[in-house]
Every structure is written in structure tokens, then in C-alpha cells.
Amino acid sequence: MSGAGPKGPRLGLGLSEDVDLLRFEQQAREAEAAPGPAPATPGEWIRQNLFSGPVNALLTLASGTFVLFVAYQILSFVFVSAQWEVVQVGMRGYMIGGFPVDEAWRVWASAYLVIVLAGLSYGVSARRLRPSAGQAAVGAVIVAVAGAIVFFTAQTALVRALTAGVAPAVFAGALVGRLLGRKILKPLVVAWVLVFPAIMIVVRGFDGVPPSEWEGFFFNIIAATVGIVASFPLGLLLALGRRSELPAVRVASVGFIELFRGVPLVAWLIFSKFVVDLVLPPQMVIPDIVKAFVAMTFFSAAYVGEIVRGGLQGVPAGQYEAARALGLSTTRMMALIVLPQALRSTIPAMISHFISLFKDTSLFVAIEVTDLLAAARRSASSLQYFGRDMETLLFAGLIFWAVAFSMSRWSQRLEVRLGVGRR
Amino acid sequence: MADRSATAGIEKAGDDRMIVADDVVKSFGHFQALKGVSMALNKAETVVIVGPSGSGKSTFIRTINRLERHDAGRIFVDGIELTDDIRNIAQIRSEIGMVFQSFNLFPHLTVLQNIGLAPRNVRRWPKKKAEEKVMQLLERVGIPEQAHKYPAELSGGQQQRVAIARALAMEPKIMLFDEPTSALDPEMIKEVLDVIEELAESGMTMIVVSHEIGFARHVADRVMLFDDGLLIEEAPPNRFFDDPQHERTKRFLSQIL
Ligand SMILES: Nc1ncnc2c1ncn2[C@@H]1O[C@H](COP(=O)(O)OP(=O)(O)OP(=O)(O)O)[C@@H](O)[C@H]1O
Ligand SMILES: [Mg+2]
Numbered sequence: 001m002s003g004a005g006p007k008g009p010r011l012g013l014g015l016s017e018d019v020d021l022l023r024f025e026q027q028a029r030e031a032e033a034a035p036g037p038a039p040a041t042p043g044e045w046i047r048q049n050l051f052s053g054p055v056n057a058l059l060t061l062a063s064g065t066f067v068l069f070v071a072y073q074i075l076s077f078v079f080v081s082a083q084w085e086v087v088q089v090g091m092r093g094y095m096i097g098g099f100p101v102d103e104a105w106r107v108w109a110s111a112y113l114v115i116v117l118a119g120l121s122y123g124v125s126a127r128r129l130r131p132s133a134g135q136a137a138v139g140a141v142i143v144a145v146a147g148a149i150v151f152f153t154a155q156t157a158l159v160r161a162l163t164a165g166v167a168p169a170v171f172a173g174a175l176v177g178r179l180l181g182r183k184i185l186k187p188l189v190v191a192w193v194l195v196f197p198a199i200m201i202v203v204r205g206f207d208g209v210p211p212s213e214w215e216g217f218f219f220n221i222i223a224a225t226v227g228i229v230a231s232f233p234l235g236l237l238l239a240l241g242r243r244s245e246l247p248a249v250r251v252a253s254v255g256f257i258e259l260f261r262g263v264p265l266v267a268w269l270i271f272s273k274f275v276v277d278l279v280l281p282p283q284m285v286i287p288d289i290v291k292a293f294v295a296m297t298f299f300s301a302a303y304v305g306e307i308v309r310g311g312l313q314g315v316p317a318g319q320y321e322a323a324r325a326l327g328l329s330t331t332r333m334m335a336l337i338v339l340p341q342a343l344r345s346t347i348p349a350m351i352s353h354f355i356s357l358f359k360d361t362s363l364f365v366a367i368e369v370t371d372l373l374a375a376a377r378r379s380a381s382s383l384q385y386f387g388r389d390m391e392t393l394l395f396a397g398l399i400f401w402a403v404a405f406s407m408s409r410w411s412q413r414l415e416v417r418l419g420v421g422r423r
Numbered sequence: 424m425a426d427r428s429a430t431a432g433i434e435k436a437g438d439d440r441m442i443v444a445d446d447v448v449k450s451f452g453h454f455q456a457l458k459g460v461s462m463a464l465n466k467a468e469t470v471v472i473v474g475p476s477g478s479g480k481s482t483f484i485r486t487i488n489r490l491e492r493h494d495a496g497r498i499f500v501d502g503i504e505l506t507d508d509i510r511n512i513a514q515i516r517s518e519i520g521m522v523f524q525s526f527n528l529f530p531h532l533t534v535l536q537n538i539g540l541a542p543r544n545v546r547r548w549p550k551k552k553a554e555e556k557v558m559q560l561l562e563r564v565g566i567p568e569q570a571h572k573y574p575a576e577l578s579g580g581q582q583q584r585v586a587i588a589r590a591l592a593m594e595p596k597i598m599l600f601d602e603p604t605s606a607l608d609p610e611m612i613k614e615v616l617d618v619i620e621e622l623a624e625s626g627m628t629m630i631v632v633s634h635e636i637g638f639a640r641h642v643a644d645r646v647m648l649f650d651d652g653l654l655i656e657e658a659p660p661n662r663f664f665d666d667p668q669h670e671r672t673k674r675f676l677s678q679i680l
Pocket of ligand 1: 451454456474475476477478479480481482483
């Protein structure tokens with residue numbers, strides 16, 4: 001048994017504030033590594049885990065063969081028989097659909113806004129969390145794949161330059177964030193709050209582009225952001241409403257949740273045209289897409305409400321009593337004591353729900369929005385590229401997956417950071 | 424003995440009774456947990472309450488700061504009657520600090536934040552003033568070096584001392600302790616009792632529910648026995664433990680001594 005057991009944590013910059021988190025991380029790692037002694041060599045590991053008996057060995061061989069076969073088929077498709085020209089030609093359609101080309105700078109500006117902010121945030125937090133060798137390897141693969149895609153699909157030198165500029169922008173942001181550190185934490189939070197309104201102004205303002213022309217992947221991102229940002233506070237209110245002492249509030253919250261959760265999102269998107277008109281005065285004209293955003297927000301809020309309710313149930317009665325005994329008002333008790341604890345335990349479920357919501361934005365095809373998925377399918381039905389569905393769907397799937405996976409990773413970071421499970 | 428005249432003249436100025444309970448009744452559904460408890464507690468006095476499990480000790484001290492609402496009878500705290508008026512409740516809670524059996528520290532906040540929370544958010548003190556107060560309190564309970572840790576990183580005894588400091592941060596006139604040491608390992612009990620004793624000596628008005636007989640003998644001005652929702656007997660510790668008057672007190676003492 002040489003070198004078994006978890007390695008000690010690497011201290012970022014050796015700052016005292018690192019210690020707390022690292023100790024916590026280390027405990028988590030130790031807990032993970034705890035069951036059973038680690039085998040000494042890879043060979044031994046294989047013997048113990050894959051060939052521990054005749055049945056096990058047979059299963060290993062059978063499933064191994066199957067996995068190899070599938071991998072071979074996929075790789076030979078991707079690198080040999082696929083004709084990626086369709087993706088190359090359709091790229092702009094996938095990204096922004098029918099968004100006017102002359103106005104595409106608005107999308108770029110928005111994207112760069114988010115990218116720089118993300119870089120800054122990473123820089124600030126990376127003071128505490130250094131990428132491990134594994135993370136660095138994954139990062140390199142991602143950059144290579146993204147780079148290849150950009151290189152082969154960018155139609156103009158400008159697009160190529162702008163896309164290639166993403167990496168330096170993130171890096172510059174991270175560097176600045178790292179240098180300034182926690183000083184800019186508050187401005188950063190404010191910036192994140194303001195970034196969505198800012199994007200709306202960049203996209204719509206100054207004779208901009210109306211929502212009915214938002215298409216492609218840009219649409220998926222905007223729709224998901226609207227849904228997440230708007231449904232989170234509404235869901236919080238629903239969860240609190242469910243526990244209200246006023247019966248009317250309780251009934252209304254439960255009714256709202258059951259109503260919106262009980263009908264498929266697609267149906268709500270289609271209904272939204274009529275439902276929203278019911279509650280608005282007739283002289284107010286609202287684009288159908290915006291109505292559908294409202295429907296999606298309500299649908300998502302119902303789920304958020306139930307997730308938060310689960311979190312609230314996990315907060316022990318003693319926490320309420322201690323807060324009351326200290327003389328905290330109900331509002332402060334909820335805001336400072338109960339919700340922070342309730343929400344942190346809901347992070348995994350919440351992120352899971354938001355990932356679903358992000359993917360469900362492709363259901364807007366039901367109200368004739370050409371999102372990434374719809375654009376991909378459409379490009380495979382043109383005369384020239386008829387039947388190239390595999391290529392286009394693989395590509396669209398890759399993009400959806402990349403975003404969903406990033407959200408998942410981010411949530412794991414958040415869990416460690418906030419000490420989920422620490423009591 | 425408590426009697427029905429406990430509340431007589433409570434509104435008079437210059438009265439130094441900090442808590443007056445008059446015939447307090449509390450039911451949970453059909454079950455009467457308090458069947459009419461009357462008592463009075465003078466300024467700077469320490470009362471220790473003992474009694475069998477389920478006798479209503481916790482329920483009684485919880486009615487005093489309105490964690491439970493009493494159904495009948497009257498409660499006065501420092502001359503203010505406890506009613507449904509939320510301003511009254513807020514005022515009374517700000518005068519009473521409470522320490523729980525299971526500490527109930529806020530796990531997502533550091534020790535510093537746990538203690539500073541109420542001064543900052545209820546008293547609206549500036550950050551600096553609150554932090555100075557916290558450090559002074561941590562000094563007093565003997566763990567100034569733990570300020571930046573989370574509750575889960577402390578021993579039980581340290582956690583309970585933080586809980587005491589947290590209650591003291593509001594500068595209460597009265598402290599209520601509900602079995603503050605019964606969740607602790609034996610070797611940590613003393614460090615907590617020492618803090619409570621120091622408080623008693625400093626002139627704090629206190630009710631302590633506890634079965635630590637040595638502590639009660641040493642620190643209490645009076646000891647009370649609760650049984651079956653009633654205050655059965657109250658006396659100075661020597662008389663209470665050595666010469667109890669009531670049959671139930673004798674039986675209870677024979678069980679725990
Ligand atoms: N919230 C509640 N709902 C229903 N019954 C309750 C509630 N709180 C207390 N009781 C009941 O009231 C009675 C008195 O409880 P209380 O907690 O005051 O007893 P105690 O003297 O503190 O006992 P212990 O020594 O076990 O803490 C018990 O029978 C208990 O079951
Ligand atoms: Mg009790």
C-alpha cells in the first residue's frame with residue numbers, strides 16, 4: 001500500500017481564507033475515499049472490480065465489447081462518413097436563426113458582456129480553487145474541440161476573430177478578477193443582476209431587434225435566462241405562500257402550483273396566447289413570444305416552489321425558535337436564517353430543474369420559434385443537404401450538452417463553496 | 424409558596440419583580456401541559472426548575488418569551504404584560520435571552536455572525552460596535568479564538584457557550600436556560616455551568632431548567648419542582664434538597680439523587 005489515501009490539499013496562494021474551504025473540501029474527499037482500502041496497482045484494481053468472478057468477468061467482456069462497438073460506430077461516423085458541410089453552412093442559422101445579419105453585433109456585444117463577467121467571476125473565485133490536472137485536461141479538450149468547430153465553420157474572418165477572441169476575453173477577465181480579488185465581489189454581483197437588462201437594451205434598444213426575430217441558440221439562451229431569473233423569485237414566493245398562516249394565500253399558492261405543474265409545458269406555450277390576453281386589457285398588445293415566456297415562467301415557478309418547499313422542511317424548528325427568541329422579525333428570520341439554509345440544500349434539485357428548463361426551451365418550436373434544434377432540423381431538410389439529420393442533430397446535441405454540463409459543474413462548485421451538507 | 428396574589432400591585436413603580444406568572448395555563452389539543460402555574464422572580468434572582476420529564480418545565484419557560492402562547496392566566500415581564508400585541512412580544516423578547524438544550528446555533532453562519540446577528544439586525548448597531556461586543560462576549564465565555572469558525576467545527580461545550588454569548592449580545596435583563604447541559608458530554612458540562620454561574624454572580628435574573636443538583640445547590644436562590652403541569656414546591660436549595668415538604672418532591676429527589 002504505497003501512496004494510498006487522499007493527497008493533502010494544495011493551498012491556492014496560501015491565504016488564510018483558503019484554509020476553511022480546503023479543510024472542508026478535504027473532508028469531503030476523505031469521505032469519498034473512505035470505503036475499502038485503495039488497490040496498489042491498476043492491474044489489481046481491474047481484477048478486483050471487473051473480473052472478481054466468472055459471472056462478473058462475462059459481464060465485463062460482453063459490455064466491454066458492446067461499448068467498443070458503439071464507440072467505433074460513432075467515431076467512424078464522426079470522422080469518416082459524416083459530411084459536416086451542412087453544419088458549416090448552417091452555423092449562423094443555428095446560432096442566431098433569422099436574426100438580421102446587420103444587427104448581429106448586438107448578439108456579439110451581449111455575448112462578450114457575459115463572457116467577461118464570467119471570466120472576472122472565475123478569477124475572483126479561482127483565488128481559492130485551482131484547477132486540478134484533470135480539470136486542466138478537460139479544459140484543453142474543450143478548447144480544442146471548440147477551436148476546431150470555429151475553424152471549420154466560421155464564414156468570415158470577422159466571425160472567426162470574434163469567436164477566437166472568447167478565450168482571451170475569459171482569460172483577461174479571470175486575470176483581472178484574480179488581481180482585484182474579493183474587493184470586486186459586490187460590484188460583480190450587481191453587474192450580474194444588471195447584465196440581463198443590459199442585454200435586453202443592447203438587443204432591443206436603439207432600433208434593435210424585436211423578440212419575434214430572436215432565433216437559434218441565442219433564443220434558447222435568452223428564453224432559459226428569462227425563465228430561470230423570473231421563476232426563481234416567484235417560486236420562492238409560492239413556497240412561502242404554501243406555508244402562510246392566511247388560508248387564502250395558502251390555497252392560492254397550492255392552486256397555482258398544481259395548475260401549472262399539471263399541464264405539459266408545450267400546452268402552456270400554445271395556450272399562453274389566449275391565457276395572457278384574458279388577464280390583460282385588450283388595448284395592450286404583447287408579442288406571442290413574450291406571452292410564452294410568461295407561461296414558461298409560471299410553469300417553472302411551480303417546480304421551483306416545490307423544490308424550495310422541500311428545502312424549507314429540512315430546516316429544524318429550533319432554528320425558527322432561536323431566531324424568534326433573539327427578537328428577529330418574521331421577514332428577517334426568513335431572509336437571514338431560514339431561506340439561506342433551505343436554499344443551500346436545494347441546489348442540486350434546483351440546478352437539475354434549471355437544466356431541464358434550458359433544454360425545454362426547444363419546445364418553443366410549438367409556437368413556431370426556430371430555436372437551435374429547429375434550425376438544425378430545418379437545415380437537414382433543404383434540397384442540397386437532404387438527409388443529413390445525423391450531423392445536424394449531433395451538433396445541436398453537443399451544444400445543448402455542453403451548456404447543461406457546464407451548469408452541472410458550476411452547481412457542484414457552488415455546493416462545495418457553500419458547504420452543502422455541512423451542519 | 425406561590426400564591427394568587429403574585430400579581431398584586433405589579434403595575435406599581437419601583438417593583439423589582441422581573442417575571443410574574445399568574446395562574447398560567449397551556450394546552451396542546453386536549454392535553455394540558457400547564458395547569459395553572461403562578462410564580463414571581465425578583466431582579467438578580469436565580470431560580471432552578473427541576474421535575475420529571477413531561478412535567479411542563481420547558482413549556483413554562485417557553486411561554487415567558489412567547490415561543491408558546493399561553494391559553495389563560497397572565498404573564499408580566501419587567502412590568503409589561505405579555506399579550507397578542509406583537510409590539511409587546513418584540514419588546515419582551517428583546518429583554519429575554521434564551522439558551523436551548525440543543526444549542527440551535529445557525530449552522531450557515533460563523534460564531535462571529537451568530538452572535539452579531541441580533542445586535543446588527545434588531546438593535547441596528549453599526550458593524551464595528553457589534554463586532555466589539557461579540558469579541559467582548561467571546562472573551563467572557565472563554566473562547567475568543569473561535570470567532571471565525573462555524574458551529575459544526577466546535578465542541579458541544581463550546582457551541583453552548585457561543586449560544587449563551589449569542590443570547591447575551593442583546594443585553595437582556597433576563598436569561599432563560601432550558602436544560603443547557605443535558606446534550607453535553609460529561610467533561611464539557613462544567614465549562615458551561617461555570618459560565619452560567621458567573622452570570623448569576625454578575626446579577627443576571629435567570630430561570631434555569633436543570634437537573635445538575637450540585638449546580639442548583641450552589642447557584643440557585645430558589646429551587647422549584649414541577650410535576651404534571653403544576654408548580655409543586657419551591658424553596659431555597661438547602662431546604663428543598665434536605666428537607667422537602669411535599670411527598671412528590673421527596674419521591675422525585677429519591678429518584679435522581
Ligand atoms: N408542541 C407540542 N405539541 C404537543 N404536545 C406538546 C408540545 N410541546 C410539549 N408537549 C407536551 O407537553 C408536556 C410538557 O412538555 P415539556 O416539554 O414542557 O416537558 P418538560 O418538563 O420540559 O420535559 P423534559 O424534561 O423531557 O424536557 C409533554 O407531555 C409534552 O408531550
Ligand atoms: Mg424540556
